[in-house]
Amino acid sequence: DTAVSQTPKYLVTQMGNDKSIKCEQNLGHDTMYWYKQDSKKFLKIMFSYNNKELIINETVPNRFSPKSPDKAHLNLHINSLELGDSAVYFCASSQTSTTGELFFGEGSRLTVL
Amino acid sequence: AQRVTQPEKLLSVFKGAPVELKCNYSYSGSPELFWYVQYSRQRLQLLLRHISRESIKGFTADLNKGETSFHLKKPFAQEEDSAMYYCALSAPGGSYIPTFGRGTSLIVHP
Numbered sequence: 001d002t003a004v005s006q007t008p009k010y011l012v013t014q015m016g017n018d019k020s021i022k023c024e025q026n027l028g029h030d031t032m033y034w035y036k037q038d039s040k041k042f043l044k045i046m047f048s049y050n051n052k053e054l055i056i057n058e059t060v061p062n063r064f065s066p067k068s069p070d071k072a073h074l075n076l077h078i079n080s081l082e083l084g085d086s087a088v089y090f091c092a093s094s095q096t097s098t099t100g101e102l103f104f105g106e107g108s109r110l111t112v113l
Numbered sequence: 114a115q116r117v118t119q120p121e122k123l124l125s126v127f128k129g130a131p132v133e134l135k136c137n138y139s140y141s142g143s144p145e146l147f148w149y150v151q152y153s154r155q156r157l158q159l160l161l162r163h164i165s166r167e168s169i170k171g172f173t174a175d176l177n178k179g180e181t182s183f184h185l186k187k188p189f190a191q192e193e194d195s196a197m198y199y200c201a202l203s204a205p206g207g208s209y210i211p212t213f214g215r216g217t218s219l220i221v222h223p
Contacts, residue, residue: 004156033210041197043157043213055208090157100145100203100211104157 003027006091006105013081014113020067021076021108023091031097032074034066037088037107046089049074050097078110086112115140115207117200119214126190127222134185134217136174136200144204146176146183147211151197160198161185170194190221 004025013019025032031050035043047066048055054066063079076089088109092102116139126132138144146163161169163176163183174185183200200214 035213041216041218043199043216045210045212048208048210055210092157098205098209100147100201100209101159101162102149102157102211103159106156 004091004093004103004105006089006108008108009106010109010111012111012113015081015083017081018077018079019081019110020078021089021091021110023074023076023105025072025091025093025103027093027095027103029093029095029103030071031094032068033092033094033102034074034076035090035092037090039087043090046076047074048097053097081110081112083112086110115144115202115204115212117202117212117214119198119200119217121217122215123218123220125220125222128192129189132185132187132190132194132219132221134198134200134219136183136185136214138181138183138200138202140181140202140204140206142204142206143178144202146174147201147203148172148174148183148185149199149201149213151199151216153196157199190219192221192223195219195221 034046067075088107091105118137148160150160151157199216201211203211
């Protein structure tokens, strides 16, 4: 009965590869997010998405793309992985797009070799 | 632009001592402020939000609009309070997407 779940929890891959991280929420929330937590534990928004609107942090490279097959899922696809992409990626959801109360997944630790 | 500043990267105290984790923000308007906590090997979770004005696990936080601060306080720290604490701000100017501070690691020694 996990509210926000991400897979995989750990991902180790080579530079240049393409990978995806999946996220699902069973809370019936309207809005989902991807945050990146770097090695210094700093949390930075990458994307916010609801049924109507995708908001992209302009600093995110276009190698990163969110894909949402339906309201309960927001997957993160990364092309041509680079060493600097190594981080923990957190998925989160909120009931609406106008609340800052987030429910987080456990995180997916990506290591690029 | 909205910004959240947590000046302390690490705060180390002994059990029973008072704790104050500092958070300052910049936003010209009325934002909503939050404290999130991440215990070891657990997911990030909401601890407090300023509009609810609750005390959770003995922690309180008061929004001071004059000083643009939202410091987290607890009178007597417990070992189980050891965790990473993030202050966050949500406001219409940022499409309500929460902006997080860098986080403060709280270590409570026995």
